[in-house]
Amino acid sequence: MLDKNYNAGEIEKKWQDYWEKEHIYKFDKNSKKENYVIDVPPPYASAGHLHVGHALHYTQFEIIARYRRMKGFNVHFAPCFDDNGLPTEKYVEETLKINKNTISRQEFRKLCLKANEEVEDLYRNRVFKRLGHSYDWDLLYTTIGKEAQKVAQTSFLRLIKQGDCYRTEEPTIWCTYHQTALAQAEVEDVKRKTKLNYINFKLENGIKINVATSRPEFLAACVGIFVNPEDERYKNLVGMNAIVPIFNQKVPIMKDEKVDKEFGTGIVMICTFGDNTDIEWWKKHNLPLKIIIDKTGKLNELAGEYKGLTLNEAKEKIIERLKHEKILINQEDLEQTVGGCWRCNTPVEFIVTKQWFIKTISYKDELIKQGRKINWYPDFFRVRYEDWIKNLGWDWCISRQRHFGVPIPVWYCDKCEKILLPNEQELPLDPLDVDKGKCKCGGTFKADPDVFDTWMTSSMTPQIATRWLESPKEFKKKFPASLRPQSQDIIRTWAFYTILKSYLHFKEIPWKDISLGTFVLDPKGRGMHKSKGNAIWADELLDRFDVDTFRYWVGKAKWGSDIPYKEEELMAGQKFLNKLWNASKFTLMHLENYDYSRPEKLEDIDLYFLEKLNKVIREATENYDIYNTSDANKAVEHFFWHDFCDDYLEIVKDRLYNPDSRGAESRKSAQYTLYIILDSLLKLFAPIVPHTTEEIYHVAFAKKENRKSIHLSSWPEESYIEGEMLEERGSLFVDILNKVRKYKADNKKSLKDNIILTIDGKSLDLLGSMLEDLKAVTKSKEVRKGDFSIDF
């Protein structure tokens, strides 16, 4: 019997400890049940905090894990941390106040690893455990861990072997601040104000033409001039040469359809490289290469007297000089959007370096086909995936000039540039730790100092989580995984690269389902960002709200769409839990001394409510199966609150409190119905509010069902119901009940006031045996036959 008042705080801690101690969520590899593998997104532990959006999303698919476990699956739910790459480097540099360039890579890596361990512990205890998450912590992996490194490096070696990974010297997107190459996916829009400069170029015959450019600092790198072939003004220029001001190199004037006649003067200079279009034209028209910047973004000797200046310094000086020499004839304000590094917003540059690439462009069609074999929830996000693929312009650059990451396992001969690769058995390794001696040519093998793009590892989370290389036999049973839950903003990276890798390695999809989670906005509907100062942190939230209250709110969030964070809506959860507690308390009070057997005959009104329960079970199950937790939860809650509490509990009070009036069998029918409905409801709510349901379940049914936890019990099934016209008769019953309530409210009477009820003959016949219950719940001291009326 539940004899206490609801106290969420007490319950939480108790069951979290119990679950951990009893290994409730352990993945059983010998189980005969079907596997359900969730490809969990590894959170960045190094950020130090998780905001409410993360907490919501992580809880959202944790609810699915609980549902599937109860549904009879062997759920593989591996916790993980992404501790690889830039965010960790930044965190370590900031908190320890050190500069990574002043210590060795090995030493810096050690510091990063230590920092990770500390933060991850904090996360595990302060966030995931507190949220009541049902991970099997024995399955934990980190993206810098041995298995992850081995997977990433093995993938690299195998892709080289099969010709899908290559090293080449190409113009590469480059961040001059972080001094590393970037992938297309790491470039984000940066808006900036600049000037469009109208600069005169002389032709060989002395005529002047005017070129508009926002980047005069690139004049030294100018290798050509373009006009639109349709442009009448400049048709005669094509084929001539122009002389670049200051630097005096002769460059050809050519035509290309991509030139916008309306922009500037309609004459464009092309430099290697100012932007994407430059690269395109440079390739298309076979122009010479003139790289004038180094890796830090400073000008080199090709820029003559401007050598050593940053791009911005050079720009200023060059504009000054152009003005002075009256070559710059006009300046206009220009608002432009340029690509910037996703971490530091520094506008990206293009330089030519040797980098490793994985082929993507040549597999576009196949990748779209793979995407269509996967179920997308909601389906329209597949379009975004396909659009991204269609617009891809580059293969995937996977090498990064960084310290903390998975090392690229390769050595180069410093004389003949021969590439030396390790054997797979040697992995994982850091080539800096291994001396590979001399090359045949007499040169020495030098380790590659670079590391992989962090997505090189993350793209293989389904393989890492299920220990692809460690236990290949078991891996086969877990791949493809069942579900990838993720957020929609990384479709172009995480989802895309994961599908790519699975295709290249296995010709297989990585998971059957991908479901896009909910995005939490601030109360005004804007995205939450640390930098905007409007983020609400998960641990602060949990200091103010009970976990099940928070989880109830999560249960209402619709996958794939945004939800604003509003505290009032969290309050609804507190009301709900209190209601659930009290309804359970009432029910269990009346189940004392009841033997839980099904009586020979159930009252018709009881059958009607059991039939309603069946419908709700069906609806909830169908919705859970398509990750529609919000509709599932809504249906169950409506049944619980309005059908079960408001109607059914009121209806059976008479039979429960006055066993003599209707007989023992009739009371037992009510008890059986109460038992079935409460037991089912607790289980239907268990994924959403695991602590509260666990507490009630243990008081009520755990012993009887011989289960250690409600989360190890099975999902409710529809019970067998047989009765005539239950739906019509039950609806009529509830309809009359509502009319009586309204009549009493209109007449300002208490609901317990007695009435005389007059019902037409047809309805009386239809109600049949339900009439006794109707009489009791409406407090009718008398029921007459005639036109419907209610009298006091």
Add this chain to the structure above:
RNA sequence: GGGCCCAUGAUCUAGUGGCUAUGAUGUCACCCUUACAAGGUGAAUGUCCCCGGUUCGAGUCCGGGUGGGCCCACCA
């Protein structure tokens, strides 16, 4: 510029061609009814963003606007 999503009482929301448009929060009135006043019973609040079209019938389908959000591209 391209793509995707969205627009329903004050607020959030259901609605996948068919009676009178769903539910929740808030507001108001009434009811202490032996689980719960953190409750119950009711009431008021809507030109379903606008304009056309398809249809016997449109909140729902189609076309075109308007306004928001997201993703992508981009001007030298």
